[in-house]
Each structure stands twice: as structure tokens, then as C-alpha cells.
Amino acid sequence: MxxxxxxxxxxxxxxxxxxxxxxxxxxxxxxxxxxxxxxxxxxxxxxxxxxxxxxxxxxxxxxxxxxxxxxxxxxxxxxxxxxxxxxxxxxxxxxxxxxxxxxxxxxxxxxxxxxxxxxxxxxxxxxxxxxxxxxxxxxxxxxxxxxxxxxxxxxxxxxxxxxxxxxxxxxxxxxLTGGGLIRSLGGWSQVLSMRRKGQKGEFDERILGEGDFVHNILKEAEEKEIRQLRIRFSGKSITDIIKEECKKRQVSVKELKGGSRRNKVSQTRALIAYRSIEELGLSTAEIARHLGVATSTVTRAIARGEKLNNA
CATH class of the missing domain: 3.30.70 (Alpha-Beta Plaits)
Structure with a gap:
């Protein structure tokens, strides 16, 4: 801005x-x-x-x-x-x-x-x-x-x-200022300048900010990634999450992937999308492919799923 x-x-x-x-x-x-x-x-x-x-x-x-x-x-x-x-x-x-x-x-x-x-x-x-x-x-x-x-x-x-x-x-x-949005304190030029000068500071090319700030972000991200890796290594997949949520809410997988807008189906889809992001770290595009919907639908579903999960 x-x-x-x-x-x-x-x-x-x-x-x-x-x-x-x-x-x-x-x-x-x-x-x-x-x-x-x-x-x-x-x-x-x-x-x-x-x-x-x-x-x-x-x-x-x-x-x-x-x-x-x-x-x-x-x-x-x-x-x-x-x-x-x-x-x-x-x-x-x-x-x-x-x-x-x-x-x-x-x-x-x-x-x-x-x-x-x-x-x-x-x-x-x-x-x-x-x-x-x-x-x-x-x-x-x-x-x-x-x-x-x-x-x-x-x-x-x-x-x-x-x-x-x-x-x-x-x-x-x-x-729109938290979560995956990280404020820039220096920009790419500052990161590259540090590299050229051989200065040591904790930073990551995905994150723009000063050392302490980046350290906290990386620590939080690392803990989340480790948790997601453990879940994936256990053999759990989005297919398992789909089956779990459909069984729990008595919704057929066929109806779920058929694009039904029935409220119970939409809620099930939202929870699956949210869990797939949080537990497995999947991209919205991958979730969309498994649910048979557009990426934009998954984006909205994640927000709704988060509210349902925290209700």
C-alpha cells in the first residue's frame, strides 16, 4: 500500500x-x-x-x-x-x-x-x-x-x-493482517544486502521482517509443519478426513462431491476443507480436486469450517 x-x-x-x-x-x-x-x-x-x-x-x-x-x-x-x-x-x-x-x-x-x-x-x-x-x-x-x-x-x-x-x-x-499475512519491515533488498555482507540473522525468504520477528514466525510455522508431517506419516490422508466427517454427519461421499448445496453437506465440506488445511497442510487446489469444487469455494469453506470447528 x-x-x-x-x-x-x-x-x-x-x-x-x-x-x-x-x-x-x-x-x-x-x-x-x-x-x-x-x-x-x-x-x-x-x-x-x-x-x-x-x-x-x-x-x-x-x-x-x-x-x-x-x-x-x-x-x-x-x-x-x-x-x-x-x-x-x-x-x-x-x-x-x-x-x-x-x-x-x-x-x-x-x-x-x-x-x-x-x-x-x-x-x-x-x-x-x-x-x-x-x-x-x-x-x-x-x-x-x-x-x-x-x-x-x-x-x-x-x-x-x-x-x-x-x-x-x-x-x-x-x-487480513494476521495468520498467513506477514508485514514487511525491509523487503527483498534488505535480505539480499545481509547475505552479501555475510551478516547473520534469522530470516526466511518467505518472510520479511527483523530477526526476532522472523524467529517467532518460523518457530510457530515449524511446530505446525512438524505436527502436520506426523499426521501425514501416520498414513492419514484427505480421503480419511472425508470418510470421518461424512460418517459423523451422515452425508454420502457421492452427494458431497456432487456439489450439493444442502446445508448439512456444505457444513461437512467446510469442516473437511478446514481440517485438511490444519491437519495435513494441503493446498486449496488439492482440496478442491478431492471435493469436486472450485478453489474459490474451498477458500470460503475454510473460513466457515474454522467457525464451525471453534463453535
Whole structure:
């Protein structure tokens, strides 16, 4: 996320927005990165992307340095434009990708800039319109986003829109700042700098942060992975979890995998998805294959399963 200093506007008109997007697109293509969601607000920007070999810092540094110079010259101002450095978050893709896409694209509705999802479909300053096929954004990986909702584009767009509409009334909080989302304190450049200097510090390329922070995250992750490995080595598989939950809730495996939306079946599917993540550490794609549903369905099922498990 990029925010204007003291929350001041970083876009004064559409020309500013167009130029920002053009430069962003050029940097994304140049670094072979992939953008999955984005939105331009008056005083801040959200971008969800998978960085290429040069890392997130290269893309953002070039973009923000150029834009600050351009903005100051055009609007005859001086001084800093952005608040400190950009804030970045490492996203656990399987579990949080779709939730983040929805959260980012719904920003204009939450801010009152757009009335509803129907209007958002053609809103030019959000990646949502590109996913819906209403605008072109060559540097955005809309194909990857739609693939999370189905193999046929028309049906996938319908499922994506339904998923987005379901998020309109959701109150977002800690679920998008904890768990698999880890705040970046330094970025790839700092990690690589430490390596070049031969400095010793506990870090992991999946996690961005200082030593003590990374140590705690790695310790928690290691304990969880060990527990999951022990369960898998015992011979337990998702097939066993499916059988256990179906027997417990008196639901047939055939109905479960047939896509039934009956409440008891949906609850069973949700618990299986949650247990498969927690006990076996499976990816949402693998769980989806075993349950005969789309990846987006599994993402929602995991959240529901967690609530049912903790009830």
C-alpha cells in the first residue's frame, strides 16, 4: 500500500491516475511481475502482485520516485509526496489471495465513491473492471484470477462477481493482517544486502521482517509443519478426513462431491476443507480436486469450517 504524506491526495485528476497506471504497467511488464488486484483512491493505492526476480522494491522504488517528480513538477509543489516507504505484506497465496483481491477491489464502495458492484464493473480506477472484461489492462493477470473461479471464462466471471458481492457487507479486520499475512519491515533488498555482507540473522525468504520477528514466525510455522508431517506419516490422508466427517454427519461421499448445496453437506465440506488445511497442510487446489469444487469455494469453506470447528 502507498499513502500520501499526512494522508494528502496523491491524485488530483484523471491525468494523474492515467500516468500512474501507465508507469506501473511498464514496470510490471519490465520486471515480469504479475498483478492480481489494484485500486487507486484519492490519497492511497493498493496493489496485489507477485514480484519477479528483481523483487517488489525495484518496481515500487522506480514507480514512486518517478511519480513524485512528475506530480511535483505538474502541480508546482515541492517536498515529499508519500508517507515514508510503501507498506508491503507477504501473502500466503492459497488461503488469502482471493480475500485480498476482493478487499482491494471493494475499496471504492466502502469509501462511497461507487454505489454498488454493478457500478464497480465499469469503474476505471480499479482492477475489478478488467477481471469482469469491461476494460483492458494488459499488465494485469486477470486469467490467473479467473482461473481460481473456474475453467470457463463466462462462468468464472459470474462466480467471481458473486464472490465479490458477498464481501460488500463484510467488516474487515485482523483476518487480513494476521495468520498467513506477514508485514514487511525491509523487503527483498534488505535480505539480499545481509547475505552479501555475510551478516547473520534469522530470516526466511518467505518472510520479511527483523530477526526476532522472523524467529517467532518460523518457530510457530515449524511446530505446525512438524505436527502436520506426523499426521501425514501416520498414513492419514484427505480421503480419511472425508470418510470421518461424512460418517459423523451422515452425508454420502457421492452427494458431497456432487456439489450439493444442502446445508448439512456444505457444513461437512467446510469442516473437511478446514481440517485438511490444519491437519495435513494441503493446498486449496488439492482440496478442491478431492471435493469436486472450485478453489474459490474451498477458500470460503475454510473460513466457515474454522467457525464451525471453534463453535
Amino acid at each position: 502507498v499513502r500520501g504524506i499526512n494522508k494528502t491526495d496523491i491524485f488530483r485528476d484523471d491525468q494523474d491516475r492515467v500516468n500512474f497506471l501507465q508507469r506501473l504497467g511498464g514496470n510490471i511488464i519490465e520486471t515480469k511481475s504479475s498483478v492480481y488486484a489494484w485500486v487507486l483512491m484519492s490519497n492511497h493505492v493498493h496493489i496485489l502482485f507477485k514480484s519477479g526476480q528483481k523483487g517488489i522494491s525495484t518496481v515500487m522504488r522506480k514507480l514512486l520516485t518517478w511519480y513524485a517528480i512528475y506530480f511535483n513538477r505538474r502541480h508546482k509543489r515541492s517536498g515529499h509526496l508519500f508517507e515514508n516507504r510503501y507498506k508491503s505484506i507477504l501473502c500466503e497465496e492459497d488461503r488469502y489471495l482471493l480475500a485480498l483481491i476482493r478487499y482491494i477491489h471493494l475499496n471504492p464502495i466502502r469509501a462511497g465513491n461507487v454505489r454498488d458492484v454493478e457500478t464497480l464493473n465499469t469503474y476505471p480506477w480499479s482492477g475489478h473492471s478488467a477481471v469482469m472484461g469491461k476494460s483492458k489492462c494488459q499488465w494485469m493477470d486477470t486469467e490467473y484470477v479467473l482461473a481460481q473461479f473456474g475453467t470457463k471464462k463466462k462462468a468464472a466471471r459470474k462466480a467471481y462477481r458473486r464472490f465479490t458481492e458477498e464481501g460488500v457487507n463484510i467488516k474487515y479486520g485482523s483476518e
